[in-house]
Amino acid sequence: MTRIYLTGFMGAGKTTVGHALAAMLHMDAIDLDAWIEKEEGMAPAEIFAEKGEAYFRKKETEMLKRAKMLQGVIMTGGGIVMREENRRLLKRDGLVVFLDCDPAILVARIQNDASRPMASGRTVAELVSLYEKRLPLYRVCADLMVDTSGKTVDEIVTEIAGRIKPELFGHNGA
Numbered sequence: 001m002t003r004i005y006l007t008g009f010m011g012a013g014k015t016t017v018g019h020a021l022a023a024m025l026h027m028d029a030i031d032l033d034a035w036i037e038k039e040e041g042m043a044p045a046e047i048f049a050e051k052g053e054a055y056f057r058k059k060e061t062e063m064l065k066r067a068k069m070l071q072g073v074i075m076t077g078g079g080i081v082m083r084e085e086n087r088r089l090l091k092r093d094g095l096v097v098f099l100d101c102d103p104a105i106l107v108a109r110i111q112n113d114a115s116r117p118m119a120s121g122r123t124v125a126e127l128v129s130l131y132e133k134r135l136p137l138y139r140v141c142a143d144l145m146v147d148t149s150g151k152t153v154d155e156i157v158t159e160i161a162g163r164i165k166p167e168l169f170g171h172n173g174a
């Protein structure tokens with residue numbers, strides 16, 4: 001397996017954990033949001049504001065398709081599972097690790113974060129409701145689920161690396 005996709009709700013730690021996991025596994029780290037930002041010359045929040053969510057979602061799917069040409073740990077944006085096409089691509093092209101987390105922790109991390117247009121300005125109830133709407137979609141395309149609540153980034157990375165080794169190198173460790 002040459003691609004490990006990290007999925008999960010905003011604030012779950014996909015970007016942070018992805019860089020640490022890639023370093024541990026000596027793999028490249030590719031954050032789809034950062035890649036979009038580089039290509040568009042605008043951060044996701046600016047793209048949402050100036051070009052709209054539909055434009056961002058189109059770009060996100062385009063990048064996901066292009067990521068198939070790369071190898072490494074690929075960190076996705078929290079909304080990627082909303083499109084059926086994206087879920088199919090994730091499942092087809094790599095090992096999907098879903099970083100789950102207690103919604104109360106997620107909300108504390110993302111509420112009023114102006115860099116996250118799907119979170120800023122939303123109430124706690126709205127954010128929890130968005131998490132609950134997306135949860136089955138994260139689950140349906142995950143090969144592995146990791147509950148990150150109360151764990152440090154180091155603990156999460158160690159847990160993922162231990163659990164994916166059989167998937168990456170074969171069940172006998174070969």
Ligand SMILES: Nc1ncnc2c1ncn2[C@@H]1O[C@H](COP(=O)(O)OP(=O)(O)O)[C@@H](O)[C@H]1O
Pocket residue numbers: 008009010011012013014015016017109148151152153156
């Ligand atoms: N396990 C963790 N423990 C404490 N803080 C974390 C943890 N994982 C991520 N964070 C923090 O939470 C915030 C959101 O992390 P980020 O990697 O941007 O999440 P995502 O990419 O899933 O939206 C960042 O400030 C990050 O430092």
Ligand SMILES: O=C(O)C1=C[C@@H](OP(=O)(O)O)[C@@H](O)[C@H](O)C1
Pocket residue numbers: 008009010011014015033044045076077078079080115116117118
């Ligand atoms: O949940 C979402 O719809 C989004 C999550 C963001 O990524 P993070 O999950 O890294 O915050 C980013 O892709 C964009 O702002 C939309």
Ligand SMILES: [Mg+2]
Pocket residue numbers: 014015016033075076077
């Ligand atoms: Mg991120």
